[in-house]
Amino acid sequence: MKSRAQIKSHPIHPILVSFPIGLFISTFLFNLLGLLFDSSNFHQTAGYLAVAGIGFALLAAIPGIIDYIYTVPPKSSAKKRATKHGLTNVMVVAIFSIALLLAAEDVSLLIITALQGIAVVMLSFAGWMGGTLVYRNQIGVDPRYADAGKWKELYVENAQGDIEVASSDELGVNQMKLIHANGKRIVLCKTEKGFAAFDDRCTHKGGSLAGGALICGTVQCPWHGSHFDVTNGNVKAGPAKEKINTYRVSEMNSKVYISL
Numbered sequence: 001m002k003s004r005a006q007i008k009s010h011p012i013h014p015i016l017v018s019f020p021i022g023l024f025i026s027t028f029l030f031n032l033l034g035l036l037f038d039s040s041n042f043h044q045t046a047g048y049l050a051v052a053g054i055g056f057a058l059l060a061a062i063p064g065i066i067d068y069i070y071t072v073p074p075k076s077s078a079k080k081r082a083t084k085h086g087l088t089n090v091m092v093v094a095i096f097s098i099a100l101l102l103a104a105e106d107v108s109l110l111i112i113t114a115l116q117g118i119a120v121v122m123l124s125f126a127g128w129m130g131g132t133l134v135y136r137n138q139i140g141v142d143p144r145y146a147d148a149g150k151w152k153e154l155y156v157e158n159a160q161g162d163i164e165v166a167s168s169d170e171l172g173v174n175q176m177k178l179i180h181a182n183g184k185r186i187v188l189c190k191t192e193k194g195f196a197a198f199d200d201r202c203t204h205k206g207g208s209l210a211g212g213a214l215i216c217g218t219v220q221c222p223w224h225g226s227h228f229d230v231t232n233g234n235v236k237a238g239p240a241k242e243k244i245n246t247y248r249v250s251e252m253n254s255k256v257y258i259s260l
């Protein structure tokens with residue numbers, strides 16, 4: 001689903017992470033060259049690269065945390081993966097920071113380089129998980145199937161009872177809108193027969209249905225293709241086995257309401 005930290009649908013986190021990745025790997029390589037050629041110039045350059053890498057890593061973490069909170073579907077396999085991805089990166093930054101402090105204390109450069117080598121391996125693992133989050137879980141992807149219209153999202157504070165979520169003419173047939181209300185993620189959609197609303201959570205592994213496709217009253221999960229009837233939540237095709245939760249939708253004075 002679409003990233004919350006984005007510029008014109010381009011997620012900012014993947015743009016920024018290339019800097020710390022390049023800088024941390026360069027830090028390790030320059031220290032390695034310093035050891036090979038016994039040159040302090042290489043080690044000095046590695047020190048500057050490490051400082052820059054830590055700075056850019058902290059910067060890249062900001063949109064990453066925003067997407068972790070707002071974009072990655074809660075209680076999903078992607079949330080677990082994103083948690084591991086974030087924690088691994090925190091450890092990488094911690095190791096490079098500790099290595100910097102050790103270098104200032106004149107600890108053996110062999111030990112420092114070895115530590116950074118371990119961190120680079122961890123960085124690769126974190127990058128692998130980041131790739132899975134994008135290419136498999138579609139975190140930050142803004143897919144537009146035919147006639148889906150622009151991505152629509154609404155945050156409602158202190159929602160209770162019937163909440164106003166759209167105007168009657170806001171959605172075309174087969175279009176969806178993601179509603180955040182009291183920590184819940186609910187999808188409002190319009191079918192040929194009218195409006196319907198359901199949980200934005202596939203019962204298979206927690207995929208965001210708002211990022212899927214809606215056709216003839218059936219929503220398809222973008223992760224593994226489960227199909228659900230949006231009017232009663234029933235599973236029409238697996239791998240999901242449990243139905244999704246649905247909500248009562250009403251229209252009044254050209255406004256659409258969902259009953260929580």
Ligand code: FES
Nearest residue numbers: 202204205221224
């Ligand atoms: S998460 Fe697997 S089909 Fe939806």
